[in-house]
Amino acid sequence: xxxxxxxxxxxxxxxxxxxxxxxxxxxxxxxxxxxxxxxxxxxxxxxxxxxxxxxxxxxxxxxxxxxxxxxxxxxxxxxxxxxxxxxxxxxxxxxxxxxxxxxxxxxxxxxxxxxxxxxxxxxxxxxxxxxxxxxxxxxxxxxxxxxxxxxxxxxxxxxxxxxxxxxxxxxxxxxxxxxxxxxxxxxxxxxxxxxxxxxxxxxxxxxxxxxxxxxxxxxxxxxxxxxxxxxxxxxxxxxxxxxxxxxxxxxxxxxxxxxxxxxxxxxxxxxxxxxxxxxxxxxxxxxxxxxxxxxxxxxxxxxxxxxxxxxxxxxxxxxxxxxxxxxxxxxxxxxxxxxxxxxxxxxxxxxxxxxxxxxxxxxxxxxxxxxxxxxxxxxxxxxxxxxxxxxxxxxxxxxxxxxxxxxxxxxxxxxxxxxxxxxxxxxxxxxxxxxxxxxxxxxxxxxxxxxxxxxxxxxxxxxxxxxxxxxxxxxxxxxxxxxxxxxxxxxxxxxxxxxxxxxxxxxxxxxxxxxxxxxxxxxxxxxxxxxxxxxxxxxxxxxxxxxxxxxxxxxxxxxxxxxxxxxxxxxxxxxxxxxxxxxxxxxxxxxxxxxxxxxxxxxxxxxxxxxxxxxxxxxxxxxxxxxxxxxxxxxxxxxxxxxxxxxxx
Amino acid sequence: xxxxxxxxxxxxxxxxxxxxxxxxxxxxxxxxxxxxxxxxxxxxxxxxxxxxxxxxxxxxxxxxxxxxxxxxxxxxxxxxxxxxxxxxxxxxxxxxxxxxxxxxxxxxxxxxxxxxxxxxxxxxxxxxxxxxxxxxxxxxxxxxxxxxxxxxxxxxxxxxxxxxxxxxxxxxxxxxxxxxxxxxxxxxxxxxxxxxxx
Numbered sequence: 001x002x003x004x005x006x007x008x009x010x011x012x013x014x015x016x017x018x019x020x021x022x023x024x025x026x027x028x029x030x031x032x033x034x035x036x037x038x039x040x041x042x043x044x045x046x047x048x049x050x051x052x053x054x055x056x057x058x059x060x061x062x063x064x065x066x067x068x069x070x071x072x073x074x075x076x077x078x079x080x081x082x083x084x085x086x087x088x089x090x091x092x093x094x095x096x097x098x099x100x101x102x103x104x105x106x107x108x109x110x111x112x113x114x115x116x117x118x119x120x121x122x123x124x125x126x127x128x129x130x131x132x133x134x135x136x137x138x139x140x141x142x143x144x145x146x147x148x149x150x151x152x153x154x155x156x157x158x159x160x161x162x163x164x165x166x167x168x169x170x171x172x173x174x175x176x177x178x179x180x181x182x183x184x185x186x187x188x189x190x191x192x193x194x195x196x197x198x199x200x201x202x203x204x205x206x207x208x209x210x211x212x213x214x215x216x217x218x219x220x221x222x223x224x225x226x227x228x229x230x231x232x233x234x235x236x237x238x239x240x241x242x243x244x245x246x247x248x249x250x251x252x253x254x255x256x257x258x259x260x261x262x263x264x265x266x267x268x269x270x271x272x273x274x275x276x277x278x279x280x281x282x283x284x285x286x287x288x289x290x291x292x293x294x295x296x297x298x299x300x301x302x303x304x305x306x307x308x309x310x311x312x313x314x315x316x317x318x319x320x321x322x323x324x325x326x327x328x329x330x331x332x333x334x335x336x337x338x339x340x341x342x343x344x345x346x347x348x349x350x351x352x353x354x355x356x357x358x359x360x361x362x363x364x365x366x367x368x369x370x371x372x373x374x375x376x377x378x379x380x381x382x383x384x385x386x387x388x389x390x391x392x393x394x395x396x397x398x399x400x401x402x403x404x405x406x407x408x409x410x411x412x413x414x415x416x417x418x419x420x421x422x423x424x425x426x427x428x429x430x431x432x433x434x435x436x437x438x439x440x441x442x443x444x445x446x447x448x449x450x451x452x453x454x455x456x457x458x459x460x461x462x463x464x465x466x467x468x469x470x471x472x473x474x475x476x477x478x479x480x481x482x483x484x485x486x487x488x489x490x491x492x493x494x495x496x497x498x499x500x501x502x503x504x505x506x507x508x509x510x511x512x513x514x515x516x517x518x519x520x521x522x523x524x525x526x527x528x529x530x531x532x533x534x535x536x537x538x539x540x541x542x543x544x545x546x547x548x549x550x551x552x553x554x555x556x557x558x559x560x561x562x563x564x565x566x567x568x569x570x571x572x573x574x575x576x577x578x579x580x581x582x583x584x585x586x587x588x589x590x591x592x593x594x595x596x597x598x599x600x601x602x603x604x605x606x607x608x609x610x611x612x613x614x615x616x617x618x619x620x621x622x623x624x625x626x627x628x629x630x631x632x633x634x635x636x637x638x639x640x641x642x643x644x645x646x647x648x649x
Numbered sequence: 650x651x652x653x654x655x656x657x658x659x660x661x662x663x664x665x666x667x668x669x670x671x672x673x674x675x676x677x678x679x680x681x682x683x684x685x686x687x688x689x690x691x692x693x694x695x696x697x698x699x700x701x702x703x704x705x706x707x708x709x710x711x712x713x714x715x716x717x718x719x720x721x722x723x724x725x726x727x728x729x730x731x732x733x734x735x736x737x738x739x740x741x742x743x744x745x746x747x748x749x750x751x752x753x754x755x756x757x758x759x760x761x762x763x764x765x766x767x768x769x770x771x772x773x774x775x776x777x778x779x780x781x782x783x784x785x786x787x788x789x790x791x792x793x794x795x796x797x798x799x800x801x802x803x804x805x806x807x808x809x810x811x812x813x814x815x816x817x818x819x820x821x822x823x824x825x826x827x828x829x830x831x832x833x834x835x836x837x838x839x840x841x842x843x844x845x846x847x
Contacts, residue, residue, distance in 0.1 A: 054746035133667040198678055206671040236674060242843075244689070248784065257773055257780040259689070259697065265696030270689060466787030616798070623802045626815070 006602055010160045010180045011093045020157045041265065049582040051135035054542055056142050056184035057120030058439060061432070063146060064114040065510075072111050072506060074102035076499050079463070083496035085484040095480035096163040097182070101156065103166025107282070108190055109149040111420070114428040115289040116145070119228045122437060123204060125535035125542065126222045128213025128551040128558075133206035135580040136622075141196040141203065143590025148193030151597045155185040159602065162186040164480065167275055168249070170260030170268045175253050184601040187250040192593050194242055201235030204228055213534070215553040222533040222556055223299075223312055227292025230316045231285045234323060238281035254603055272334065281505035284323040286420070288316055290360060290427030294380045297430055298362050300531045301377035302369030305557055308361040322351045332400040333407045341400035348398035355391060359384060362581035374529070375449035379430035382457050383422045391416030393468065408478070413470025414464045421460055429456075429509065437528050438648055441541040442520040448512040456505035463498025466491035526644075533562040537569055539644040545577045548637050574641075575630045589618045652814050657734060659821035661814040672822045674814035676829050683833050686785040690841065700775035703782070703845030711762045712842045715755050716834065719793075722751035723831040726824045733820055738812055742804060745820070748827065749800045752793055759790050782841065789837060792830050799823055 009016055032326075034040050047055060075428040077098055081090045090098065120138070124131055132138050150270040155161045162182035164173040173183045208229045212221070221229075248259040249271065258266035299306040306312065311388040328336060336344075362384060371377065397406050406412055436444050467475075470488045482488050527536045537559045538547050554561055561567035596611035598604075652661040660666050694703065729744035763783070766772070771779045803823055807816045 133671060165673045202671050202674045205674050206667055210667055210670060236678045237681050240678050244682060244685040248780075249690070251780070251784070255773060257784075258775075258777045259693075259780050261777075264698030264700065264775065265693065266698075266780075267692060267777060270692060274685065274689075296806070320776070540796060620798070620802055623799070623804065623819070 007158050008180075009157065011097075013094060016156060023157060023232045027372045044584070045582070047138075048587045049584045051122050051131070051139045051580050051582055051586075052544055053120045053132050053135065053138060054544075056138055056440065057117045057122075059142060060113040060117035060120060060145070061439075062116060063149065064110050064428075067105055067110040067113070067149060068506065069536065070513030071102050071105035072503065074098045074105065076503055078102065079492075079496045081480060082482075084493065085486070085489045086481055090480060091165065092279060092480045095163075096478070097161035099478055100162045100165050100168075100182075100186075101152075103187065104152065104162070104190070105149075106420075107166065107286075108193060109145075109152065110426075111286050111424050112193075112197060113145055113149075114424075115286060116141075116197075118289060118293065118428075118431050118435065119200070119204055119231075120316070121439060121635045122535055123225055123228050124207065124211070125438070125538065125546060126225045126533055127208065127211060127216060128534055128547060128553065129207060129211040130546055131580060132203050133211060134203050136583055136586065137199050138203055138585070139586035140589060141200040144199075144593060145193040147594040148189045148191075148196065148591040148597070151190035151192065151288070151594055151601075154587075155182055155189075160223065167272075167279070169275075170249070170252070170271045171262050173253075173271075174261060175256070176261075181601050182462065184250070184253055187246050187253065188597045188600050191243065191246045191250070192597050194239055194246070197235060198243075201232040201239070204232040205236070206346070208232075213551045213553050216534075216558075219310070219313070220553060220556045222535075223295035223306060223309070224289065224292035224314050224533075227288045227290075227295070227316060230320045231288040233290070234281045234285050234320050237324065238278045238285065240276035241274055242282075245271060245278065248274075250600070254600070269334065272331055273327065276330045278322070280327045280330065281320075281323040283416075283420070284319055285407040286424045288319065291316070293427045293431045293434070294362060294383060296531075296533060297376045297380045297434055298365050299557075300434075300529055301372045301374055301380075302366045303372075303530075304365055304369040305366040305560070306361070307367075308357070309556060312361055313356055315357045318354040319351060322347060322354075326351065329398055329400070329403075332403040338400075345398055345400045349395055350391040352391060352395050356601055359388060374433075375444070375446055375453060376434040376529075378450060378453045379426040379433075380455065383426045383430075386422035386426075386457070386460070388637035390415060390422065393418060406471065408476055409471035410458065410475045413477045414467035414471060417464050417467075421464070426456075429453075432509075433528065437524050437540045438535060439541060442516060442522050443524055443528060444512050444516045445520065448508060448515060452505045452508040452512060452519045457500050459498045459501025459503075459505055463495045463499065463502060465488055466495045466498075510559060527559070528565070532557040534558040537562065539641075543640050543644075545579060545632055545637065548574050548641050574634050574637050576634055577637065578629055579632055580629045581627055583627075585618055585622060589615060592618065651653070658812065658814055658817040658826055659733075659786060661817075665814060665818040668818055668822060669825075672825055673826065676825065679829060683785075683788070684787060684820055686781075687840065690781040690785050693777040694845075696777040698776035698778075700779055701771050701797065703778070703841075706766055706769050706771045707842055707846050708762075708765065709733060709842075709846065711758050713728065713837065715758045715762070716838050718751050718755045718758070719831055719834050722748045722755070725751065726827045730824045733817055736812060738807065741820070742808060744825070745804050745807070749797055749804070752797050752800070752827075756790065756793055759786065759793075762786075770824060772809070785837065789830065789833055792826075792833075796823070796827060796830060799826070 034043060047059065050056065073648050077090065078095070081087050081095060120132070160180040160182045162168065162178075162185055163180075164183055164186075168183060168186055171177060208221070208225060248257070251257040252259050252261065258264040260266055260268050260271045262268060295306055295312060326344055326348045328340060331350045332341050332344075373381070393411070397403055397412060397415055424428060433444050433449055436442075470491050473488070475482060475488050476485065524540060526539050528540070531537070533556075534551060535551065537551060549569075551558065551569045552571055553569070554567055557566075558569060562569050591612050594613040596608055596615065597609035599611060654661070656709045660669065698826050726748040729741050729748060732740035732744055763786075766779070766783070773780060800823055803816070803819050807820065810816055
């Protein structure tokens with residue numbers, strides 16, 4: 001029994017026991033369901049072993065939506081706890097665990113896979129490629145992310161959740177103050193999915209640099225491809241810093257080294273610096289692809305080409321550079337001195353300039369356009385004013401002297417949610433509606449989608465704008481309760497109502513998906529939005545080879561050229577197409593990584609070593625494997641093309 | 650697979666070109682990885698707590714042997730790639746073998762060096778300085794160890810299949826990796842050992 005005691009949750013509650021039961025029931029239901037409907041083979045052949053960028057993208061998308069609800073459950077519990085003064089719903093320990101997992105899940109396991117979903121689905125189509133440069137590596141990236149997320153998510157029923165904040169500052173996150181294995185989960189789960197992110201970065205950069213269709217020079221790439229490219233460049237430079245920081249944090253916790261301790265020469269501020277040298281670029285990794293999606297959507301639904309293409313690209317390059325020069329602004333109050341703080345104040349405010357350029361470009365794209373207020377466009381139009389408010393409060397926070405007032409208050413919480421929700425989440429939802437027909441061949445219902453948009457926007461304003469006020473009045477973040485005398489009660493109750501409206505909005509979106517699966521007409525054609533870029537020049541849903549013939553591109557709006565200038569996109573005859581083979585190894589590697597990670601979390605060295613050997617065995621196996629892929633014959637392509645009504649055949 | 654004969658064999662197919670570019674980007678990430686380790690080391694260099702300082706534990710002879718052995722291995726893998734380009738399989742295998750033996754020699758001396766640190770009281774847990782030192786050296790050493798296994802599997806494949814677009818591509822990428830480890834070692838030698846001993 002002693003062996004099993006280490007897996008017990010140190011601070012249990014009825015809710016956690018209920019979750020355990022729920023997890024077991026749901027897992028059983030999935031296993032029974034798959035067996036009953038004889039879907040195991042289908043699941044393995046079509047999804048678990050796939051190397052198709054579109055299917056991998058869809059798996060990212062499903063994971064992201066699941067994690068959105070996981071992180072959302074944390075959020076609604078936090079707002080419920082704070083809705084009234086001296087509320088007893090949660091105790092301090094549970095509140096700590098919840099705000100920690102909320103942050104990690106939303107950034108690492110919701111926002112990241114969401115952008116990877118669109119990168120995977122859209123980028124090869126936008127540049128006219130058959131797949132990404134390394135399809136097998138792409139599958140490994142996904143499974144590392146997935147099993148990293150699973151490892152993180154079992155923490156609350158096996159061994160206890162991390163509770164040192166999503167930033168996990170040392171010495172709080174050290175073994176002295178965080179005794180449970182929770183922070184081990186944090187270090188190792190993020191490490192595993194971080195390796196996946198890094199490999200996605202390498203994959204996308206190579207794809208974009210080497211696999212563009214004939215005629216597509218760098219400055220003719222659609223804006224989302226540019227945004228993906230810049231985000232991946234940031235990934236290459238930022239994620240290794242996180243890798244090392246997490247490695248050091250892990251050895252501090254597991255092997256009692258002295259990187260971040262307060263004794264024997266350790267330096268706790270080293271963690272804070274490393275974390276934010278990764279952490280600040282990370283938020284630009286999220287926002288740049290979001291900007292890219294807005295650019296595509298605003299241009300499409302305004303019926304005009306994107307205003308200021310070159311300045312859009314230039315501003316992204318400048319944002320990427322500046323993103324590495326501002327990390328200290330996350331801890332102005334932690335003792336750098338006036339000169340350092342001033343420098344980082346200025347570099348932080350400088351980011352507002354290229355971002356402002358982009359805002360004006362979007363406004364000028366819409367100027368005099370015939371705007372169609374579809375759901376994706378509504379999100380994009382809602383984004384502009386809401387995100388601008390978030391940007392302005394960001395400049396307020398950037399003033400280091402004033403930051404002593406704002407630091408670690410609800411004002412900060414309001415600010416970053418104000419940038420991430422209208423910035424990233426709105427973009428992801430806009431992209432979800434916009435690219436849904438691309439992925440599945442039917443549209444999401446517009447009317448239900450608009451309801452969700454209004455619930456989400458109003459809910460967002462109600463949930464976060466009151467926090468600006470309570471924050472300025474001094475309500476600290478990460479405090480599980482407050483006294484009635486503070487007067488924070490009514491505004492926090494408003495925030496709770498807002499969070500409730502947002503919950504309803506997300507439920508409406510899921511309802512919309514289910515409703516549209518059942519009721520939406522199929523056969524929407526290849527170009528349901530009257531779009532402008534290359535991804536809409538192939539069929540919906542996209543055949544596995546993407547384009548029957550390689551497109552020849554003449555501008556950044558390849559499809560618009562076809563429609564307005566009579567440009568001939570597809571020339572020549574159909575030829576056989578080379579495709580990569582499926583493989584089960586990426587999935588198996590993910591499982592082994594999960595076992596290795598779990599063993600490290602609990603310091604079970606024997607299984608950890610065995611699992612590491614298993615990982616190397618997979619790599620050696622891959623080295624010796626001779627897999628030159630397969631060819632799709634001309635007859636097969638022609639047969640597939642004719643099922644789509646022959647628009648491009 | 651179409652092979653383009655105007656290019657060296659390792660660049661011969663489109664996928665080969667992708668592999669090489671992708672690996673260069675990976676090396677970019679590796680540079681960031683080691684840059685972070687060096688940053689940590691420079692910050693921790695004098696944070697020795699109750700433990701020994703750098704000048705007290707560094708010894709010049711094992712470090713010189715390691716440097717000499719590893720730099721030589723970088724030369725021999727260059728020769729291996731040259732042999733590959735002129736299609737001399739036996740010479741290529743011989744030079745790859747010598748490279749790996751030199752790598753093994755490097756690793757043995759490094760293990761000896763780590764044991765020395767342990768005996769003079771500079772363990773992983775001793776201080777911020779020793780943690781940063783041993784993590785930086787250890788990460789490099791782990792890369793060399795991985796390289797030994799990687800190189801071995803490439804030798805087997807070249808011996809079995811000969812020099813073709815596939816094995817040439819693998820060997821070339823492995824040589825990039827090996828040169829990179831050498832470059833990192835030059836920085837370790839200069840900025841950890843020499844700086845620490847002066």
